[in-house]
Amino acid sequence: xxAAGMQSQDGHMSEPLPAASPILVTGSKGFVGSVxxxxxxxxxxxxxxxxxxxxxxxxxxxxxxxxxxxxRLDVVHGNLLLPDDxxxxxxxxxxxxxxxxxxGKSFPGCVLDSAVATRNLLDALAGSQTxxxxxxxxxxxxxxxxxxxxxAVLDESxxxxxxxxxRFDAYAYGKTKxxxxxxxxxxxxxVPYTILRPGVVFGPGRGGSILGRCGxxxxxxxxxxxxxxxxxxxYVDNCAQAIVLAGLAEGIDREVFNxxxxxxxxxxxxxxxxxxxxxxFFSVRVPYPACLAFSCAWEKYAAWSGxxxxxxxxxxxxxxxxxxxxxxxxxxKRLLGWSPAVPMDEALRRYFEYRRTAAAS
Amino acid sequence: MLKVGIVGCGKIADAHAExxxxxxxxxxxxxxxxxxxxxxxxxERFPVKAWHTDLDQFLETVRPDVVHITTPPQSHLxxxxxxxxxxxxxxxxxxxxIDAGEARALIDAADRAGRKVTVGHDGQFSPVARRxxxxxxxxxxxxxxxxxxxxxxxDLSDPTYARALLADKHHWARQLPGGLPHNxxxxxxxxxxEFIESDDPDVVAYGFVSPFLRGLGxxxxxxxxxxxxxxxxxxxxxxxxxxxxxPSLHQFSIYGNRxxxxxDEDRRTLIRLPGTGFKSYAEHFLRPxxxxxQYARNSARNVKLFLKNExxxxxxxxxxxxxxxxxxxxxxPVPIPYREIVLTTHIMDRxxxxxxxxxxxxxxxxxxxx
Numbered sequence: 001x002x003a004a005g006m007q008s009q010d011g012h013m014s015e016p017l018p019a020a021s022p023i024l025v026t027g028s029k030g031f032v033g034s035v036x037x038x039x040x041x042x043x044x045x046x047x048x049x050x051x052x053x054x055x056x057x058x059x060x061x062x063x064x065x066x067x068x069x070x071x072r073l074d075v076v077h078g079n080l081l082l083p084d085d086x087x088x089x090x091x092x093x094x095x096x097x098x099x100x101x102x103x104g105k106s107f108p109g110c111v112l113d114s115a116v117a118t119r120n121l122l123d124a125l126a127g128s129q130t131x132x133x134x135x136x137x138x139x140x141x142x143x144x145x146x147x148x149x150x151x152a153v154l155d156e157s158x159x160x161x162x163x164x165x166x167r168f169d170a171y172a173y174g175k176t177k178x179x180x181x182x183x184x185x186x187x188x189x190x191v192p193y194t195i196l197r198p199g200v201v202f203g204p205g206r207g208g209s210i211l212g213r214c215g216x217x218x219x220x221x222x223x224x225x226x227x228x229x230x231x232x233x234x235y236v237d238n239c240a241q242a243i244v245l246a247g248l249a250e251g252i253d254r255e256v257f258n259x260x261x262x263x264x265x266x267x268x269x270x271x272x273x274x275x276x277x278x279x280x281f282f283s284v285r286v287p288y289p290a291c292l293a294f295s296c297a298w299e300k301y302a303a304w305s306g307x308x309x310x311x312x313x314x315x316x317x318x319x320x321x322x323x324x325x326x327x328x329x330x331x332x333k334r335l336l337g338w339s340p341a342v343p344m345d346e347a348l349r350r351y352f353e354y355r356r357t358a359a360a361s
Numbered sequence: 362m363l364k365v366g367i368v369g370c371g372k373i374a375d376a377h378a379e380x381x382x383x384x385x386x387x388x389x390x391x392x393x394x395x396x397x398x399x400x401x402x403x404x405e406r407f408p409v410k411a412w413h414t415d416l417d418q419f420l421e422t423v424r425p426d427v428v429h430i431t432t433p434p435q436s437h438l439x440x441x442x443x444x445x446x447x448x449x450x451x452x453x454x455x456x457x458x459i460d461a462g463e464a465r466a467l468i469d470a471a472d473r474a475g476r477k478v479t480v481g482h483d484g485q486f487s488p489v490a491r492r493x494x495x496x497x498x499x500x501x502x503x504x505x506x507x508x509x510x511x512x513x514x515x516d517l518s519d520p521t522y523a524r525a526l527l528a529d530k531h532h533w534a535r536q537l538p539g540g541l542p543h544n545x546x547x548x549x550x551x552x553x554x555e556f557i558e559s560d561d562p563d564v565v566a567y568g569f570v571s572p573f574l575r576g577l578g579x580x581x582x583x584x585x586x587x588x589x590x591x592x593x594x595x596x597x598x599x600x601x602x603x604x605x606x607x608p609s610l611h612q613f614s615i616y617g618n619r620x621x622x623x624x625d626e627d628r629r630t631l632i633r634l635p636g637t638g639f640k641s642y643a644e645h646f647l648r649p650x651x652x653x654x655q656y657a658r659n660s661a662r663n664v665k666l667f668l669k670n671e672x673x674x675x676x677x678x679x680x681x682x683x684x685x686x687x688x689x690x691x692x693x694p695v696p697i698p699y700r701e702i703v704l705t706t707h708i709m710d711r712x713x714x715x716x717x718x719x720x721x722x723x724x725x726x727x728x729x730x731x
Contacts, residue, residue: 054528056520079529108372111402119398165406177398305670306383 017045017132017248022092024049026080026121027099029057031205032137032198035240036097037073038064043244046071051089051100053079080117083124090124095247099137102174110174119181126189134193135247136182140232140258141172142197145319150288151229154325156197156256166299167316186254194246198239198259199232199327203347204354206236211274213321214267215286216313222283225291226267229324232260233270235347238340245336252335260327263344267324277352278359292318363387363686366425366449368416368440369432370394370403373454373481377429378407380678387686391423416440420447427689430454433533434544438463445474450689452682454481455547459538461707468699479685479695480702483677484548484611485555488666489624489631491680493615497556501633502617506556509598510614513549515541517584517604520577527579539713540582542568546602546712547705551697552613553600554704559592564708568716571605583716590708629672630659 023040027033028050034057040048041064050061050073058075065073078085080100090096098121102113118136125131144161145154164173185191202210209217213231215224234242242259246252265273271283286294295318302311332338342350365387367374374392381389391411394400404412413419420428420443428444430437431454438458444451451471457480458464471478484490496502517523526532526541537543568583586602603609611626614634621634632655638644666672673679684696 054524056524077528079531082531106372106375107402107406108370108375108399111398112371115402116396116398173402177402181398306673307379308667308670308673 017095019044020047021045021094022047022049022130023095023097023247024051024089024093025097025099026051026089027101027137028052028075029060030099031203032201032236032240032243033097033099034060034064034205035203035236036099036243037061039237039240039244040097041068041071041073048072049074049076049089049093051076051078051080053077053100080120081112083120086120086124090121090128092130093125093128094130094132096121096125096131096134097137097243097247098135099243101137101139101178103171105170107170107173110170111177114174115177115181118178119185122181122185122189122191126185126191132192133247133253134182134185134191135243136179136193136195137243138179138195138197139172139175140197140199140260141169141320142176142179143320144316145323145325146316148323148325150324152325153328154232154258155328156258156331161316161320163316166311166314167320168311168314169317169320172320183254192253194252194254195256196243196246196259197256198242199234201234201236201239202351203236204350206351206354207358209274210351211271214271215283215322216291222271222281223286223291224267224271224283225286225288225318225322226324227285227288228266228268230264230326231267231270232258232327233264233344233347234259234261235340235342235344235351237342238347241341242332242336242338245338249336255331255335257332257336258327258329259332260329261340261344261347262329264327265344265348273348273352278355288318288322288324291322363426363690364390364423365427365429366390366419366423367392367403367429367431368394368419368444369430369436369454370396370399370412371431374403374429374431376675376678377431377454377682378403378409380673380675380682381429382407383673383679384683384686386690387427390425391419393419416443420444420449425449427452427686434459434537435533438467441467441478442470445470445476445478448474448476450477450685452479452481452685456537456543456709457547457702457706460710461703464703464706468703477685477689477695478699479681479688479697480547480705481678481681482548482551482697482702482705483675483681484626485551485677485697486680486684487626487629487677488672489626489629490552490613490677492631493613493622493624494555496622496631496633497615497617501620502615502622503619503636504617505558505594506596506615506617508596508616509553509556510612511549511552511598511600512603512610512612513546514601514603514606514609514611515545515584516609517541517571517573523574523577527574527577527582535582538717539709541584541604542586542602543709543713546586546600546709549600549602549611549613550708550712551701551705553590553598554701554708556615557590557592557596557598557704558594560700560704560707562590562592562708564711564715565589566712566715568712571603573605586712586716588712628659629663630656632656632659 029052102110142160143158186193295313298313299311392403393413400412428449429452434456534544566588568586571585584604588600590598614623620636623632639647688695
């Protein structure tokens with residue numbers, strides 16, 4: 001079986017990747033990773049190495065294996081912090097989708113699980129004669145919108161946050177370092193790479209709230225801040241499709257792509273839908289300037305007190321999550337030929353249905 | 362100005378760097394980690410002038426007066442010896458060493474080098490621990506302690522984290538002789554060790570794998586410990602480590618022949634437990650009120666400390682570091698007696714020897730009777 005070719009930047013079809021090419025997917029049992037594996041199988045790829053840290057979630061992959069009996073789905077357990085495990089994972093891979101990442105709250109933990117793990121994997125891949133592309137799945141959170149006005153478009157040309165201590169965002173810091181490592185290996189070792197930065201990924205299988213960019217839920221009630229501005233959502237199937245395409249399209253080495261869907265809901269609408277579908281809760285509309293002033297006061301107190309209260313609320317964080325920007329997926333559509341297969345209304349319907357069912361069971 | 366360095370730039374190093382920079386008379390002069398990304402991230406955020414990946418180069422270039430060793434415990438002895446040989450005093454994160462033999466070796470080396478050493482038992486310097494120590498010193502409980510109870514728990518209820526830990530047999534915490542508890546119980550055991558006079562108390566330990574971990578497929582990672590510690594003069598202690606009991610306590614109680622004291626490290630409360638009661642029914646009616654009053658005063662005290670900016674999360678570390686730097690600069694005693702460091706390690710050795718010999722069932726008494 002031959003996998004479908006992709007339309008490249010100049011409009012030509014790229015040379016199709018043979019269906020039996022060994023493809024490595026890290027984080028393969030995660031919320032997005034498992035859908036990426038499914039997407040690859042649906043595209044006809046038959047030799048997928050699923051790297052994961054623990055045996056938990058093997059049933060998801062086993063089910064995929066049953067659906068695609070012709071495909072070889074190898075589950076490799078290991079730890080990307082161990083070079084031997086990285087070598088085992090990377091051996092002979094033609095294409096790597098790197099979705100494993102740290103999600104902890106400590107800075108060293110996020111650097112370890114995101115940047116160090118990625119560096120180890122790239123060490124194992126550097127000098128590989130077979131590798132065609134390393135697809136690095138980063139995060140939207142790495143951007144700084146400090147210089148953007150409210151409502152301005154945040155796209156791939158925006159600067160990455162470098163005021164780490166002021167932002168005090170361990171996850172974003174780890175993902176920034178991860179992107180830096182990937183770029184460094186591209187420059188120094190010629191590793192062909194593409195970086196993808198998904199927005200808020202949602203869909204069946206996602207637990208927890210997707211309202212993090214709408215407001216603050218720390219003080220026992222929900223402070224709704226982002227208001228009329230859109231939330232950069234991407235439905236998990238659409239996101240996985242974009243990730244897979246980034247491994248297959250030609251002419252996009254060293255490019256960065258943001259992943260957001262079309263028809264993004266405003267923060268107010270998403271909050272309304274969440275309440276309607278998942279049950280009502282108390283929320284208060286807090287204007288962005290008030291939230292910014294609160295964050296500023298908190299930040300200054302943290303500095304004055306030597307972090308008796310850490311600067312969890314600060315101006316840069318407030319801006320990044322709640323200032324309100326508009327988002328573009330134009331580059332993704334233009335260079336990858338991507339378009340969201342599941343429209344936003346349908347995606348939200350599926351998500352809320354999943355959450356209602358999960359809550360009922 | 363004391364020049365301070367950190368070796369090992371993982372999670373706990375952040376807490377050290379945070380408190381070091383609160384102490385005005387010292388400077389974080391350099392950090393070292395064999396992984397350049399880890400060394401760089403710590404140096405970048407605090408910020409520190411120099412970061413290194415080679416310990417010899419770090420010691421030679423930075424020439425630190427004090428080195429905080431925040432690496433996994435398996436490396437504490439060799440790294441500590443190197444730092445001492447380079448003329449630095451050392452503050453070693455817990456667990457101090459793998460066993461009591463290593464602990465003695467490190468302390469002996471410090472003595473020979475004319476340098477000082479301490480361990481990161483910062484729980485001994487929390488606001489309530491310091492208050493309790495002062496009350497015991499003044500004779501509130503009577504002398505000596507009759508009995509102690511120490512709870513030092515760890516919430517392992519998140520299956521995602523538990524599974525990751527179980528799957529990672531190479532994780533340094535799992536490589537310790539006592540496994541996961543080896544990295545955690547030091548604080549709780551050291552609270553008992555402080556008040557034990559004997560260098561070789563009886564220790565009876567019972568350990569088992571919790572039903573929660575068994576449900577996740579673990580048969581060998583002991584995460585529940587119940588320990589009895591006793592010495593000839595009649596002082597006894599119970600120590601409990603649990604990943605499953607709720608609330609996940611960090612409490613210590615000490616009872617003398619007159620009164621008792623209970624401290625709670627999570628709520629930062631100290632409660633006096635008077636040895637004499639009110640008469641008759643008044644004990645039932647008034648005692649709860651007096652205890653409620655104590656809790657109210659604890660709340661007020663905590664608020665007051667917060668407003669005075671003396672209520673940091675890691676205040677114990679700050680006090681410990683400051684006391685250690687004082688002992689270096691002014692020749693005052695080290696904040697944690699060497700005997701207490703070795704005894705804590707020795708009690709832990711006894712616990713793990715028994716648990717690994719017979720996990721899941723109560724072993725025969727050991728210690729002085731072993």
